[in-house]
Amino acid sequence: MRPVRARSGSVFRPSSRHSRLTAACVESLETRRLLSTYWLAPAGSDQAAGTIDAPWQTLQHALASVAPGDVIDLDSGTYAGGVTIQTPNLTVQSAPGQEASIAASDADSGPDSAIDFALGADGGKLLNLDISGGAFYAIKTESNYDTGVANPTGVGNLLIQNCRIHDSGRDVVKITPGSDHITLAGDEIFNSGQRDPTNAEGIDNVNGSYMTVNDCYIHDIATNGLYAKGGAIGTVVENSKFVNIGLGGILLGQSTDYQWFNTSINPALYENLNGIVQGNTVVNTQDAGVALWAADNALVDGNTLVNVARSAQAGILITGTDHYLPSGAVVHQTCANATITNNTVSGGNISQAAVDIRQHGLSGSLALRNNQYACAGGAPSFTYEDQGYYGDFSGWQALDSDAGSSVITPLSPDAYLGWSPPAGGLVYTPRALSASPLAGSFMAGPSAVLSGQVGTLKLRLTDVGGKRFAGPVAITLSAASRATYSPTDPTFITIGVPKLSMRAGASKVKKLNFNYTSGLPSGSYFVIASINAVETNTASAEAATPAAVLIAPPTVDLSASFAKGAPVAVTPSRGSTALVTIQNLGNVTASGSISLNLFASTDPTIASAQQLLGSISGKRISIRPGRLLTLRVHFTAPAGEAGGTYSLVASIASSTVPADTDASNDVAIIATNA
Numbered sequence: 229m230r231p232v233r234a235r236s237g238s239v240f241r242p243s244s245r246h247s248r249l250t251a252a253c254v255e256s257l258e259t260r261r262l263l264s265t266y267w268l269a270p271a272g273s274d275q276a277a278g279t280i281d282a283p284w285q286t287l288q289h290a291l292a293s294v295a296p297g298d299v300i301d302l303d304s305g306t307y308a309g310g311v312t313i314q315t316p317n318l319t320v321q322s323a324p325g326q327e328a329s330i331a332a333s334d335a336d337s338g339p340d341s342a343i344d345f346a347l348g349a350d351g352g353k354l355l356n357l358d359i360s361g362g363a364f365y366a367i368k369t370e371s372n373y374d375t376g377v378a379n380p381t382g383v384g385n386l387l388i389q390n391c392r393i394h395d396s397g398r399d400v401v402k403i404t405p406g407s408d409h410i411t412l413a414g415d416e417i418f419n420s421g422q423r424d425p426t427n428a429e430g431i432d433n434v435n436g437s438y439m440t441v442n443d444c445y446i447h448d449i450a451t452n453g454l455y456a457k458g459g460a461i462g463t464v465v466e467n468s469k470f471v472n473i474g475l476g477g478i479l480l481g482q483s484t485d486y487q488w489f490n491t492s493i494n495p496a497l498y499e500n501l502n503g504i505v506q507g508n509t510v511v512n513t514q515d516a517g518v519a520l521w522a523a524d525n526a527l528v529d530g531n532t533l534v535n536v537a538r539s540a541q542a543g544i545l546i547t548g549t550d551h552y553l554p555s556g557a558v559v560h561q562t563c564a565n566a567t568i569t570n571n572t573v574s575g576g577n578i579s580q581a582a583v584d585i586r587q588h589g590l591s592g593s594l595a596l597r598n599n600q601y602a603c604a605g606g607a608p609s610f611t612y613e614d615q616g617y618y619g620d621f622s623g624w625q626a627l628d629s630d631a632g633s634s635v636i637t638p639l640s641p642d643a644y645l646g647w648s649p650p651a652g653g654l655v656y657t658p659r660a661l662s663a664s665p666l667a668g669s670f671m672a673g674p675s676a677v678l679s680g681q682v683g684t685l686k687l688r689l690t691d692v693g694g695k696r697f698a699g700p701v702a703i704t705l706s707a708a709s710r711a712t713y714s715p716t717d718p719t720f721i722t723i724g725v726p727k728l729s730m731r732a733g734a735s736k737v738k739k740l741n742f743n744y745t746s747g748l749p750s751g752s753y754f755v756i757a758s759i760n761a762v763e764t765n766t767a768s769a770e771a772a773t774p775a776a777v778l779i780a781p782p783t784v785d786l787s788a789s790f791a792k793g794a795p796v797a798v799t800p801s802r803g804s805t806a807l808v809t810i811q812n813l814g815n816v817t818a819s820g821s822i823s824l825n826l827f828a829s830t831d832p833t834i835a836s837a838q839q840l841l842g843s844i845s846g847k848r849i850s851i852r853p854g855r856l857l858t859l860r861v862h863f864t865a866p867a868g869e870a871g872g873t874y875s876l877v878a879s880i881a882s883s884t885v886p887a888d889t890d891a892s893n894d895v896a897i898i899a900t901n902a
Contacts, residue, residue, distance in 0.1 A: 264298050266290055267323065270305035287311050287320075287330060294318060302328035302357070309361055310339030314346045317716065321355035332361035334397040334422045341368040341402075345383045351716040352383075356653065358392045363423060366396040369407035369436070373488060379722070379742075382406030382436065385715035390414040390653045397423035400449075405435035405458060405488045409715040413442045414654030416647070421450030425474070430454055435488050437461035443654050445647040447471040453510070455479035456503060457521070459494040461702075461762060463503040464659055469647050470510040476545075477510035477536065481521030481563075483549045492724025493702040493762060497551045497561050498524040502765040504659075506530050511644045514538050516545035517573065522561040525763055528568045535576035535604070535641040542584030542611070543573035543601075546594075565592040568599065574639040575603040582608040583624070589613070598632040608635060661767040665693025666701065668759045671737065673773035678782045678815065680746040683720075687738050687757055687771060691730040700762045701725040705742055707753040707779065711772035717756065720745050744779055752776035781886075783814040786822065786851070787893040788880045791858055795899040796876055798865035806842075808859045808878045808896060812851040819850045820884035826861045827877040828869070832897050839866060841876070849884075871902035 268290055272283035280301075284290050287307045290300050296316045301323035309332030313320070322328040332342040342362040345352055347370050359366050371382030382404050393400050393415055400420045403410055412431070421428025428450035433439055435458035446453045446468065453470040456463040456479070463480060470477045481499025489497055499522040506529045510517040517533030519541065520526045528544065536543050548562040573582045582601040585594075601608040601621060610624035611617065617627050621635050671686040685705075691697045702724055706717035721742040730736055740757075754776050759769040790796070791807035798804050806826060812818045823846060828839040842863035851857050866874070878896045882888050 265301060266294060266298065267301050267303070268307065269303040270307070291315070302326065304328060306331050308332070309342030309359070311342075312344045312346050313349045313352055316349055317351035318349065319353040319355065320357070321353070322357055327356075327358065329358040329360070334361045334363060334395055336363055336397070336423060338363040338397070341365045342396075343367050345369045345386060347372060347381075347383050349383050350385050353387045353389070354391055355387075356390045360393070360395045361397075363397040365398065365402040366393045366400050368402040369404050369410065371404040371406040373405040373435075379720075380406055381719055381722075382408070384408040384410065386410050387656070388412045388415060389656065390649065392416045395419045395422050396428070397421075398428045399432040400429070401431045403431070403433040403436035403439060406490075407436040409438045410436055411440045411442070411656060411658075412444055413440070413656035414650045415444045416649070417444060417446045418448045425450035427451060430470075430473075433460055433463070434458040434484060435460055435490065438463075440464045440656075440658065441468055442466055442656055443650050444468040445471075447647075450474045452479055452482075453477045453513070455482050457482040457499045458484035458488045459490055459498060459501065460503070461493070461501045461760070462765070463500060464506075465508060466504065466506045468508050470508065471512055471645060471647075473510070473513040475513070476515040476519050476541065477513045477517045477533070478505050478508065479516075479519045479521055480505065480523040480526050481519075481549070483521070486551055486553055490722065490724065492726070493700060493722065494724070495700070495726040496524075497559065498522055498564070499549060499561070501525060501762055503527070504529075504765075508532075509644055510534070510536055511641045512536075512538070512576075514540065516541040517543050519545040519547070520563045520566055521545075521547055522549040522563060523566070524564045525765065526563070526566050528566070528571060530570045532572045532639075532644070534574045534639045534644050536573070537580040538576040540580065542581040543575045544568060544571070544583045545586070546584070547586035547589040560588055562588055562591040564590070566590065567595040569595065569597045570599065572600040572636070572639070573602070573608070574636075575608060578603055578605040581611040584611040585613065587613040594628065596628055596630040596633065599630060600634055600636045602636045602638040604638045661765065664759065664761055664766045664769040665691060665697050665764055666759055666761050666769050667692045668757055668769050668771035670755070670757070670771055670773045673755060673775065673777055675775070676778035676780070677744050679744050679748050679779050680782065681744050683742055683744050685740050685755060685773070687740055688735050689728070689730070689738060689759065690735040691732055694732055696729070696731050697761065698729045699727075699764070701728045702760045702762055703738070703740065704758040704760070705740065706756050706758070707745070707748060708756050708772075709751070709753060711754045711756070713756045713758045713768070713770045718745055718748060720755070746781070748779050748781075750780040752778050780815060782816040784816060784818040784882075784884045784886050784888045785813040785890045785893070786818060786880060786882050786884075786888050787811045787813050788824075788878055788896040790876070790878065790896050790898040793898075795872075795901040797902065798871040798900045799902070800865055800869055801867040802865055804863060804865050806861045806863065806876055806878065808861060810849075810851065810857045810859060810880065812853055812855055813893075814888075815853050816886065817850060817852045818882070818884045818888070820848075820882060821846045822849050822880055822882045823847070824859055824861065825879050826863055827879070828866055829875045829877045829897070830873070832875040832899060841866070849882075871900045873900075875899050
């Protein structure tokens, strides 16, 4: 029998304070050992231990029972979808040698998603699963871009590997703004739009940066196979196959509403930045095989496009898009600085160009080299609207060089159908990027702060690239227990520097204002800066504060004690005074009100408090950390009870911001004497 994860017991606390104090009731804790892997089986029970010999039954129960870093192994069978993953660094997978399915209804009345990654569930993994259904999406990531928060973000650093994902109501995989570092590797993605085929992509990514799609098979998609738009940075689509696509195959960019952009990083409103489409096969599309749509610095290399653009657009489309600003103004953004090399483009309709550069579709440079072109039914044609060119390959080559390129015999799509998952499953290795042209270092850092507090740090940026740097920079600040960056670290803010210009070797200091995120467990953290030179397609530089910073949540802890610590003199039926000291042991000012009840107790314990002697109600307070407030309580000593036969019990109740959640020191007891 495998051990079971420990669960904490509970402590009973009254819902309100009583005039007679009662003893707290405490349940004993069960003795359990930690377990990091749990098991599910269709014939299991949610009342079982979750071990391999006593598995749970439902995924919903499992997701509510695990802790960060745990693994959920699923035996073969089907489990109900419509579930939300809220735990970070959680792995959900078919158990070794098993084939598990997670299925939800794709009807309008079904759950929005078969699997939803909630904010905070960073670092999650879905491995070797069959995932289907969802009224809108089979898999969705969540973000708070639509909530109006100052620094929106999304769930990130997810790995979806060797899965079959299919038969969704609309999009199969939905990546929402700020959901960065999503990797799909070795997956089969198919049958989108089962409920609504009018807007049903294979992968719909709006402003999710650093998405990687590697060795995937995306087929039978109602609209676009994949798009990464809304300012998505660093998209990589490689070694994947797209077959039977209702609109375009692979789109870097498209058209996105203004509110979904991060304008501090991407003020020019490019739909995609530094995207790479490399080594893919695209077969049977109605629109473009590959489209660059207001994309900056895109690379399209080594792809094979067969029977593409059968109804519209072109084998490779380059176009701009209009953005409608909140002011009502309309801003047009072009593609910029595209590289298109080593591709084979075999179009499926003589009426559509092999390459089409639309009017106001391109600015900056265009590198065309070593491509092959063909078209079913005749010779391929080419369009460059700004230059008024609509013609054949020879004129195209004379117009824009396209050195080393040629016209070939059209390719048969039948020769490019079929796909097999990577043998033994794909082990994905991230693409290695060249070093950043920038380096960073923090000049100083505080020793201690409160979570939620506004902070300021100075970051020195240095041009180490050997030539003048000019362009936008994105700086992500996060908290880590180590002095190195990880995408799973809690993020404070991403700050955009739209235009940074420095000569080689020069430095500039940037003052960064941000909030130390609320909700962090109290502890010591390095503040890490990940510095991305957005338009260079290089690895991000890193910097860490010189020392760890103690980050603690703001707390109020009011502690009661009798001021002099000596027994209080009393005379039966005569007036007396007790001095009760209230000390704030927290780290922020206690602002609000306090009430105090004074009892007589026949023995020096809280349990035997019997008679209310006096009280103070609703006194306004403002007590700074470490400071004291003394309350004077006048009372009449009980008749017939001599001093020394009873104790005084002072009990406080407070209403402060933040609240005092520590009740262990809210009671003080002192003896009496004659």
